Amino acid sequence: MSHSPLVHVLGPATRAYEQPTGGWFLNNAGWVVGGERTLLVDTLATEARTAALLEAVHADTGRPGHKILAAITHWHGDHAHGANQVVAAGGRIVTTAHTAQMIEAGPHLFEQVFAYDGWGDVTPPKINTMVSEPAHVSLGEVSVDILPVSWVAHTGGDLVVHVPSDGVLFTGDLVFVGVVPLVMAGTAAGWVQALDWLGTLEHQHLVPGHGPIQGADSTAIAELREYLSWLLDVTAVDSPDFAALDVQARERWGTWSEGERHAVNLLKTHADQHGTQIDVVALATAMVKQAGGPIKLDI
Template sequence: MRLLFCLCLCLAATGLHAQASVRTADPAVRGVPLSAFPRFVKLSERVYGYEEIRQPGFTTVSLIVIGRNGVLVADGQGSVQATQTMLDRIKTISPLPVKWYVVGSDHGDHTAGNSVLPEDMQFVVHANSLAQLKKDSAAAVAANRPAVIVPPVAMRSDDEIIDLGGISVRVRFLGRAHTGGDLMVEVPSENLLFMSEAYLNRVFPAMRSAYGAEWVRTINQALALKHVDRFIPGHGFIENANVSREELVAFRDAVIAVIAEVTRLKAAGLTVDQAIAQANWGPYAKWFLAEQQSPIAIRRLWTELDGASK
């Protein structure tokens, strides 16, 4: 009986381990109910990830850093309601005001709720993203849609340090990737790097406005940072340190594979529509949003290979 009991325990532990090791951006496959979101993921005593679900059912991630002088948020959420919920929940972990906001990605799924940010917010944005937000704002006004919040000025360099009081962050532009103005937030004391949409954990590479070859180089720059041992994605689940590096490498390899497949199809003399129909993504066909994102990636990389997306 005792042997049987021990065997059951071992099998149960193995099952739990197998479930915990599922590498996917799909909450259902990972075994996380949608009712668990939004949620904080504690990264250290003063640093949190914030995972919220967006349609069609995967996470959008924000970074929260708490200093003595206030709170820094990197990336918002995709609607006014979702961003307000995040601000309200931040109050449950710190009474201090949100004073700094880093635009890691200028895309609407990270900025559309920014109208509820405090009026005296100090923005940190790359010049490329600032230019894009100005275009988006003009388009919104012309279409009689809600205004896009445009920060007053861009950051002066590609590497800026913000002292929050007792903890500092380093805002870094390591190169163009998903948007062209991709900013990352390093917290040196915690050995972590929030990569925004430059890192999509187990999500098929989204390339609507991406720079494929440069994206690979940007990820390599992040992997080469000596004191970083935990990488936080802009979409997909936040992983433990050792897994996060493995998954970032896996994502880089996915970007490389997508570029290689599109290059192969173009060299074969196919039209872009034929390439969309014939593309073979191998294991990446099972990644989240592959069916939706792959045609977009092909069209974008097609123009890049033609030299039209510089």
């Protein structure tokens, strides 16, 4: 399978790096070029793919030695595994405290779920720059806003990057397009709240964590909100028929890839709504069962 990325010019300063829709660990990234430094939004899942991303940044800026500040939207490995390459090249990482803590505890390869040996060197770096409040960052001639989410949404430490001058919003995994989202590390209720908040940030271009780049007329946020609201509705009862609901989800959102995630989302949302705990092993087991065994990655 070909996983060649596309580079989209979204404004004078902003680029989006779009990977193919569908398939685990194939996330989008991007960068914003200023006169003094470049802001990178997320890295990629493997050493090789992150190296290609950084080469694309350097080719675009024409300044291989240009200092990079990388904003990591959350701790999942597809977005964070390349952080060590940024640091090794003299750049810095900025993220939330929770994300920094989780990255440093990695790398998160989830070997009980995924069959893959092509990660390369994804050793996490030490992260010293963290944000807990909105941060306005000047790159020289262009500024960006790094906006942390102060509640649990997709994870416990999400952030987004807003480039007002180019009308671009990088959402990380707060938005999936054409891909079943994953609630495992967050909550559906908090995620709905985050989507409502995203709607208040003006933009002409939306770069989701996974899926095609969206324009101002996109319905992606509304469609994702509908799915998460459905999760909350159907798991509000004490004892839902999880198997039947999984079938219903696969039929209703049949065009979305990674359907094995429905089972996890239903179990996790039910536990959250009823104040019970469900561990990662149980969730992973449910997903592997739906996938028919360990998921073979092709990245």
